[in-house]
Amino acid sequence: MKNIELQKTISDMSFIQPELKYDYTALEPYIDARTMEIHYTKHHAGYTNNLNKAIEGTELDGKTIEEVLSVVSKFPAAVRNNAGGFYNHNLYWEVMQPGGSSEPKGELADAINSAFGSLDAFKDVFSKAAATRFGSGWAWLIKDGNELKVESTPNQDNPLMDVSDVKGTPILGIDVWEHAYYLNYQNRRPEYIEAFWKVINWDEVDRRFKG
Amino acid sequence: MAFELPKLPYALDALEPHISKKTLEFHYGKHHQGYVTKLNGLIPGSPFENADLEEIIKKSEGGIFNNGAQVWNHTFYFFQLSGSPKTAPEGALKSAIERDFGSLESFKEKFSNAAATLFGSGWAWLVKNADGKLEIIQTANAGNPLREGKTPLLTCDVWEHAYYLDKQNLRPTYIEEFWRVLDWGVVESRF
């Protein structure tokens, strides 16, 4: 999980891929170690490197990732694609945890119940959004003002981007690019989505909800 | 009338070692079949009950378009591959490629680049335009050149499912292997 190769090619202002807080094996059997390793060391690291290349020498150098996402329409597609890839995967690793899912509590639990009726009803809506996103993309639980809503976005777009039709702050997200599940589940995306519910870090979702 | 999954003109292990039997089992047996099954589920009661795939591709939207175009695209993709392919174009196709891209090598380089750089899921295509000129284009997801009045001649599937079991994140390596099983005889017949 070290990123020595990444470190030596980038300046102090660059984005650094956060270290994973758990081992590649930690989410098994729901997400297998080989998928985790390739996803983190190849896909996510690739987005991070390419983001740094895309913003180097531009006015985006030194901005926060949220600031970059808010202006992607004004820059080449490489900024949109790689800033999204960097941010989205950062969120994805953080909203998962080993040792089984926790439960949403307090205000977050209330907000889910009032928006969707129940936790199970929310899971159905979210799972459907994830299963029906055609091609590559993400499904999100989004905080928009005081409202919670579920939406999906294509490719590496997310609700913080100025180009996105869907707006708000993502507090939970699932990667439904085929690379997220193909080694373990192949064409069976719904099985991967079912497995995702076994590894949710609801404390992290709550932190983002309150943030 | 229901659509059917066309029978492949080769065995599932015929493209090894370039494209594995396991990849074809899923790509043809699950994905391609899945698009056929879903399309057949969406057609009844729609305006496309008597339509062929080309009409569906040109006129439909949403799930009917996505599944109909993916049926067509995959048939087009699989039928141009072979374990004993003709390795280079001849005749009129060869001349047209040299006229529009300089050389076969230059064409392959440009096409490979289009396939490698398509972001997300989709297809790279060699198409013939109405004026006869050849062009390389990319389409996202289920996109198909017939929709823009262009005639497809050759395609490379760059959805991750086309290569992830064999090459994982290494899409360019898959594209190199793709050239080794592309049957130029089929592309000539389409031209």
Ligand SMILES: [Fe+2]
């Ligand atoms: Fe991913």
Ligand SMILES: [Fe+2]
């Ligand atoms: Fe495919």
